[in-house]
Amino acid sequence: MSSSPNHKDHAALAAQFNKDEARVDWHDQTLWFVRAKRDRAAAQVPDWETLRDTASRIKDNVLSNLSEYLRQFEAAATRNGIIVHWAADAQEHNDIVLSILRDHSVDRMVKSKSMLTEECHLNEFLKDNGVEVVDTDLGERVVQLAGEPPSHIVLPCIHWKKEEIGQLFHKHLGTPEGNADPQFLTHAARLHLREKFLTRRAALTGVNFAVAETGEFVVCTNEGNADMGAHLADVHIACMGIEKLIPQRRHLGVFLRLLTRSATGQPITTYSSHFKRPRRGQEMHIVLVDNGRSTHLGRKDFRNSLKCIRCAACFNTCPVYRRSGGHSYHTAVAGPIGSILSPNLDMKQYSDLPFASTLCGSCSNVCPVKIDIHEQLYKWRQVIVQEGNAAASKTAAMKTMSWVLSNPGVYHTAGKTGRWFMLNVPFAVKNKWNSWYLQRELPEPPKQSFGQWYKKNRK
Amino acid sequence: MSSRDKILATVKNNQPGPRDLPPDYNSPAANAPDLTPQFINILEAIGGAAFLVSGYDRIATILHEQFPDARRILTSCPQLTAFAAGRTAAAALSAAEPGNPHSLETVDLAILPAHFGVAENGACWITESQMIERVLPFITQNLALIIPRNAIVATMHQAYDRIAALEAAANTSAAPPQAEGFATFIAGPSKTADIEQSLVLGAHGPRSLTVFLVDEHLSDAGFF
Amino acid sequence: MRVGLFIPCYVDQFYPQVGIATLELLEKVGCTVVYPPDQTCCGQPMANSGFEHLTGQCTKLFIKNFNEFDYIVSPSGSCVLHIKEHSHETAGIHNKIYELVEFLTDILKIDRLDASFPYRVGLHQSCHGQRGLHLAQMSELMAPPFSKPARLLNMVQKIQLIDLDRKDECCGFGGTFCVAEEAVSVKMGKDRVADHAKHGAEVITGSDMSCLMHLEGILQRQKSPVKVKHIAEILNSTIE
Numbered sequence: 001m002s003s004s005p006n007h008k009d010h011a012a013l014a015a016q017f018n019k020d021e022a023r024v025d026w027h028d029q030t031l032w033f034v035r036a037k038r039d040r041a042a043a044q045v046p047d048w049e050t051l052r053d054t055a056s057r058i059k060d061n062v063l064s065n066l067s068e069y070l071r072q073f074e075a076a077a078t079r080n081g082i083i084v085h086w087a088a089d090a091q092e093h094n095d096i097v098l099s100i101l102r103d104h105s106v107d108r109m110v111k112s113k114s115m116l117t118e119e120c121h122l123n124e125f126l127k128d129n130g131v132e133v134v135d136t137d138l139g140e141r142v143v144q145l146a147g148e149p150p151s152h153i154v155l156p157c158i159h160w161k162k163e164e165i166g167q168l169f170h171k172h173l174g175t176p177e178g179n180a181d182p183q184f185l186t187h188a189a190r191l192h193l194r195e196k197f198l199t200r201r202a203a204l205t206g207v208n209f210a211v212a213e214t215g216e217f218v219v220c221t222n223e224g225n226a227d228m229g230a231h232l233a234d235v236h237i238a239c240m241g242i243e244k245l246i247p248q249r250r251h252l253g254v255f256l257r258l259l260t261r262s263a264t265g266q267p268i269t270t271y272s273s274h275f276k277r278p279r280r281g282q283e284m285h286i287v288l289v290d291n292g293r294s295t296h297l298g299r300k301d302f303r304n305s306l307k308c309i310r311c312a313a314c315f316n317t318c319p320v321y322r323r324s325g326g327h328s329y330h331t332a333v334a335g336p337i338g339s340i341l342s343p344n345l346d347m348k349q350y351s352d353l354p355f356a357s358t359l360c361g362s363c364s365n366v367c368p369v370k371i372d373i374h375e376q377l378y379k380w381r382q383v384i385v386q387e388g389n390a391a392a393s394k395t396a397a398m399k400t401m402s403w404v405l406s407n408p409g410v411y412h413t414a415g416k417t418g419r420w421f422m423l424n425v426p427f428a429v430k431n432k433w434n435s436w437y438l439q440r441e442l443p444e445p446p447k448q449s450f451g452q453w454y455k456k457n458r459k
Numbered sequence: 460m461s462s463r464d465k466i467l468a469t470v471k472n473n474q475p476g477p478r479d480l481p482p483d484y485n486s487p488a489a490n491a492p493d494l495t496p497q498f499i500n501i502l503e504a505i506g507g508a509a510f511l512v513s514g515y516d517r518i519a520t521i522l523h524e525q526f527p528d529a530r531r532i533l534t535s536c537p538q539l540t541a542f543a544a545g546r547t548a549a550a551a552l553s554a555a556e557p558g559n560p561h562s563l564e565t566v567d568l569a570i571l572p573a574h575f576g577v578a579e580n581g582a583c584w585i586t587e588s589q590m591i592e593r594v595l596p597f598i599t600q601n602l603a604l605i606i607p608r609n610a611i612v613a614t615m616h617q618a619y620d621r622i623a624a625l626e627a628a629a630n631t632s633a634a635p636p637q638a639e640g641f642a643t644f645i646a647g648p649s650k651t652a653d654i655e656q657s658l659v660l661g662a663h664g665p666r667s668l669t670v671f672l673v674d675e676h677l678s679d680a681g682f683f
Numbered sequence: 684m685r686v687g688l689f690i691p692c693y694v695d696q697f698y699p700q701v702g703i704a705t706l707e708l709l710e711k712v713g714c715t716v717v718y719p720p721d722q723t724c725c726g727q728p729m730a731n732s733g734f735e736h737l738t739g740q741c742t743k744l745f746i747k748n749f750n751e752f753d754y755i756v757s758p759s760g761s762c763v764l765h766i767k768e769h770s771h772e773t774a775g776i777h778n779k780i781y782e783l784v785e786f787l788t789d790i791l792k793i794d795r796l797d798a799s800f801p802y803r804v805g806l807h808q809s810c811h812g813q814r815g816l817h818l819a820q821m822s823e824l825m826a827p828p829f830s831k832p833a834r835l836l837n838m839v840q841k842i843q844l845i846d847l848d849r850k851d852e853c854c855g856f857g858g859t860f861c862v863a864e865e866a867v868s869v870k871m872g873k874d875r876v877a878d879h880a881k882h883g884a885e886v887i888t889g890s891d892m893s894c895l896m897h898l899e900g901i902l903q904r905q906k907s908p909v910k911v912k913h914i915a916e917i918l919n920s921t922i923e
Contacts, residue, residue, distance in 0.1 A: 051484075054484050064476060064477050064478040067474060070467060122571045157654075160655075165654055182659050190661065190663060198561055223664065227593075228597050270664065271664065277642050294470045339488070
């Protein structure tokens, strides 16, 4: 994901994705199904909207006291025997992880889901430095074997069909060719990964929530892979973005009620593991990562995106994400939340993302912590243009539009002229260079505008 | 300036103005008369099994029927040690090697007590001192948990109240155990839907979860 | 009460019948309606493209045209939302500008209409009107359902409102999105159209002509018999 000037933007990648309409339908319906499950689960919670509001306000409090909570967490975690590290950026995070592994002469590690490590490109870095990483979440293992990044932060291989996974497992795990049975394939992955859990001395996990009051952190999985890795390893490294703190342990009640219902429609993940102290004989580390978050905290219009608990409800509800797929966003965290987080990391590279939206507002209304996602998408557009990231042709067109629309006489003439051309020189607009016309008819130009009708009939 | 200092300074500088915490949250559904049906319904919906039993003899009988092929059974319940040892193929396998979690790889069935259940999601809270080894509830092929029937709370808010009470009690007891360094909510067997949203039970953790709700006032006739 | 009629630029140029229906409907229910002839646009196309800073003149013109009225009414949820939320210097106007459906429901409190429209009609909930102006409850929230447009449509004789699989999914127009992300935009529109067709719609209606223009473009390319009609046209339809 280098900032190559030739990398395709969301529109181009999405157009490619849409070449296979049946596949788009499948991807869209699968993710809509997850949205529908979320709705059913939320409907079971009588106080759902109050819960969202409570979570939002707790996170507001966290952001407004983040430096104090970070200190409190560090002190409590250290008292618990957890070794706390601070990483200013992705590179430092990667270096810290590597140095811990080297201290223990570890060159093979298991890893459970951590979008932060995707953001930091940890796997590639460790590989370049002679450390093998095995992703143990089934979906992540699929994309790892396929050599691609996850397309969804909760359902990493949602874009893979079971036949394709069957083929992949046949190639890498030796399962019988043509077997696409999810039960069978999952069992094959169970055996394959169990061997890794039993033989790797280091395990890296993400962090869903870290509690400032108690210095503990919580890792939520359905598969149990985070626990299988951590409880068998001599070294457990947990990586977290600094914004993942919550103030008190009792607040977990609020967040654990919201997280999985929002993410998959389940009332809770199978495992919600609370890590407080290392196992006897084990070393437990936590790496607190900034990587642009402290800067983002200072952006008045955008800091609310740091409340995110990475549930992906916004992905599942987004009609654009469902029909373009996570890879069209060319960033670690895709979807609506990714579109308001990524420009903070690199505005130029991600200037297309806030425009990959119709601003329908569905995302903001499923967000369990009430991030004003669609409003931030609008505001990022203004910032991106002001910072000079709009194409010159677009800026020129907009300036022209502004001039026309500020001058009634010009507007009326332009309207008349436009309609005249559409009527008499249809090829002027009915051609392959007019994107509207590729798959849609243009409206029939009427003989007179409403303004002209009113003047004639009502004045 | 260390990264720590840089980060803390930037964060402090950029934090928005003070926003108070909302008042403590109290979920409305706090006092339903009997939470057992909800707990059982949800546990079964998420792939677990539930049995309402009068005592440990019933548990042993049911487990004997449900897991006829289990060769290695481990338990931290003194009332079931005999059952576990009696079923385990070689006597040497029944005990866990302290400090060697890898040795638990061959456990077919682990029977462990838990502190309480949560009705809204079918979860049980189990802490390290109940697990024998942290990895045991995950590495075992099948897991059975035992809770008192009246130890079911309605929602996660009550769950954390209960956890705080348990901790307070542990801290004041005459011989406080090593404070729990690890604990978890377990809701059903391990699972994944990563392959085309098809739900498969038994990902990396146990392939089955059975919860026994013990109620001494039950008679053995007419049980679930 | 004097109502200033605000007609979106593309309605003015391409769908004058919607402006006419809106005007006639408002007069039918007792309003004195004036159409300021020098109005042009609310500025939304520029603002949504990131050029909010170029909308100042446009907004000034809007204020100049509409400041004098008791109410400003427009057959467009997205334009009204834009004026309310994204144009900054119109403090007075924010409080008196209404989209047509909300004006009929909340201000005029219409509870009957002399209209007839004997067709199977699918209601498209345009996003800005629904989630922005709260014209109807959104499926994302756990909250009691309501729909101001449906309530008005149900006052029309012989109309049959159909169900949909996805009641409030976006149609994909989204302003310049409709051409900048043409592939996704069209796919979204096709899926909306298919949902309506699946449930036997003969006409698709809504309170934003931009959405309907996009859906109509797709319907016509498909040579579908399904038509689009702005809600003003249905509410204003006469009894045969």
